[in-house]
Amino acid sequence: MNKKAYFNIVTLFLFFCLNILSAQDLKFNIPNNYVNQFGAKTDLVSFNPLFKLNNNVIANKTENKLIKRLPTHIQEAELVYGFLFFKGNLASEFDSEIPFLVKDYKSEKAEIYLDKNGNLDFTDDGSPITFKNDELIITLENESNKASAYHYKLGKSNIASNNASNLKNRFVSKYPSAEIVDTKFWLTNQRLSVKLSHQTLNNKPITILLNDASSDGIYTFNTNDFGDRVVITEGHLNSNKDLSSVLRLGEPIDNNAVFLLYGKEYGLKNTNQQGSFITIEETNLRTSIKTKVGSVVSELKIEVLDGSTVDLNDLLVDEKFLLLDFGGTWCGGCIMQEPTVKEVFKTNKVNIVGVFDHDTKASVANYVKKHDIKWPVTLMTPEVKSIFSINAYPTYVLIAPNRKIVMIDLKSENILEYINKK
Structure with missing residues (x-):
C-alpha cells in the first residue's frame, strides 16, 4: 500500500470516528423536583369548592354517584367533598376527576381522604392526609404506570369578601345538584406539573x-x-x-x-x-x-360562537389594539380578572376576542349571558393554541395596530396599565 492510499484510509477513519463522537448521545438524569409553572412563590391559585355530603352521594357537574364505602369509623355528617382534575385514571367513576372527602373541614386540622383509584371506596386508599402549615402535597399515580404521578399543592382559601359571592354563584350554577359550603372553608390548589432540573x-x-x-x-x-x-x-x-x-x-x-x-x-x-x-x-x-413579543401576527380567521367568521386583522382598525383573552368558564383566576378586562374594553382603545379552552358552546354561551360579555368569543382550536403557545390561563395577548404583539401577560391589570398610557 502506497503512502497516499494509507493516508486516505487514516483520514476516512478519523472522520468516521469524529462523526460518531459528534453524534454521541447526551443523557441527563432528572430528579423528582416538581414546581408550579408560575413559580414556587406565586400567589396564583385555583379554588376548590367544597360540597356537603348528603345521603352518601357525590355530585359533580353532570352526575350523582353513591359512595361505596366511607372511611372507617367516619360518619357522613362530619364530611364534605371536592374534586381534583386528573386525566391519568380512566377507570375513575368521574371522568377526568378524582373525588376527595374532608373531615372536620372547619378545623385547622382538617383531614383529606383521597379516592386515589376513583372507585368511590374510601377504605382502600391508605391513610388520610393532614394539613401542615396550612398546606399539603397530593400525589396522584397514573393508573398504567405507578411510577409516574401528578402532584398538587393544596392550601386553605383566603377569598376576598368582594369576590366570594361571584365565585360561589359561579360554582352553584355549575354544580346544580350539590350543596356548596361557605367559601371561607374552600381549598386552593396549585398544579405542580413542571419537572425542573x-x-x-x-x-x-x-x-x-x-x-x-x-x-x-x-x-x-x-x-x-x-x-x-x-x-x-x-x-x-x-x-x-x-x-x-x-x-x-x-x-x-x-x-x-x-x-x-x-x-x-x-x-x-x-x-x-x-x-x-x-x-x-x-x-x-x-x-x-415561536410567537412572542415582537412577532407579527399573520392573517388568522376564527369562527366565533354565533357561527360567523372574524378576521383578526379586521379588528385592528382605527388605531385600535386587539386583546386576545385566553381563559375558560372553569377558570377562577379568569373570572376574578374579568372586571379589569371590562375596564380595558371601556377605554375604547381595544377590541377584544375571548378564546375559551376546555369548554363547550353551551357553557360559553351561558357564561357570556350571565357575565354580560360585549365582545366576540370563540372556542380554542389546535391551530390557535399552536400559534400562540398557550399553556396557562388566563393569558392575555395584546396586539398593536401594526399587527405586532406588544404584550403577553397573565395579569389583566398590566394590560390596563399599558393601554392607559397610550
Whole structure:
C-alpha cells in the first residue's frame, strides 16, 4: 500500500470516528423536583369548592354517584367533598376527576381522604392526609404506570369578601345538584406539573423543564400529544420565579424537538413516562419559530360562537389594539380578572376576542349571558393554541395596530396599565 492510499484510509477513519463522537448521545438524569409553572412563590391559585355530603352521594357537574364505602369509623355528617382534575385514571367513576372527602373541614386540622383509584371506596386508599402549615402535597399515580404521578399543592382559601359571592354563584350554577359550603372553608390548589432540573452541557449551565400539561401524570413521547412540553434553555432558571413565559416556548415531547444551546442545535432523542431522564444529540435540524413579543401576527380567521367568521386583522382598525383573552368558564383566576378586562374594553382603545379552552358552546354561551360579555368569543382550536403557545390561563395577548404583539401577560391589570398610557 502506497503512502497516499494509507493516508486516505487514516483520514476516512478519523472522520468516521469524529462523526460518531459528534453524534454521541447526551443523557441527563432528572430528579423528582416538581414546581408550579408560575413559580414556587406565586400567589396564583385555583379554588376548590367544597360540597356537603348528603345521603352518601357525590355530585359533580353532570352526575350523582353513591359512595361505596366511607372511611372507617367516619360518619357522613362530619364530611364534605371536592374534586381534583386528573386525566391519568380512566377507570375513575368521574371522568377526568378524582373525588376527595374532608373531615372536620372547619378545623385547622382538617383531614383529606383521597379516592386515589376513583372507585368511590374510601377504605382502600391508605391513610388520610393532614394539613401542615396550612398546606399539603397530593400525589396522584397514573393508573398504567405507578411510577409516574401528578402532584398538587393544596392550601386553605383566603377569598376576598368582594369576590366570594361571584365565585360561589359561579360554582352553584355549575354544580346544580350539590350543596356548596361557605367559601371561607374552600381549598386552593396549585398544579405542580413542571419537572425542573439544573444541568450542565459542556461545563455550561442549562435548565431542563418537562411540563405535564395534559395532567395525566406521565410525559408522553408522542407528536400527537399536544399538551406535554419540553424546554431546554441556557442558564439555571430560578424555580421561585414565573416560568410560564419560558414554558410557552416549549416543544412537543418528540424527535422534532430542537433546542439552540450555546450556538449549537440539539434534538430530543428520548425520555420515559416518568421524566426521570432525557437524551439529546447534536442535530442539523433547526429550532421552530415561536410567537412572542415582537412577532407579527399573520392573517388568522376564527369562527366565533354565533357561527360567523372574524378576521383578526379586521379588528385592528382605527388605531385600535386587539386583546386576545385566553381563559375558560372553569377558570377562577379568569373570572376574578374579568372586571379589569371590562375596564380595558371601556377605554375604547381595544377590541377584544375571548378564546375559551376546555369548554363547550353551551357553557360559553351561558357564561357570556350571565357575565354580560360585549365582545366576540370563540372556542380554542389546535391551530390557535399552536400559534400562540398557550399553556396557562388566563393569558392575555395584546396586539398593536401594526399587527405586532406588544404584550403577553397573565395579569389583566398590566394590560390596563399599558393601554392607559397610550
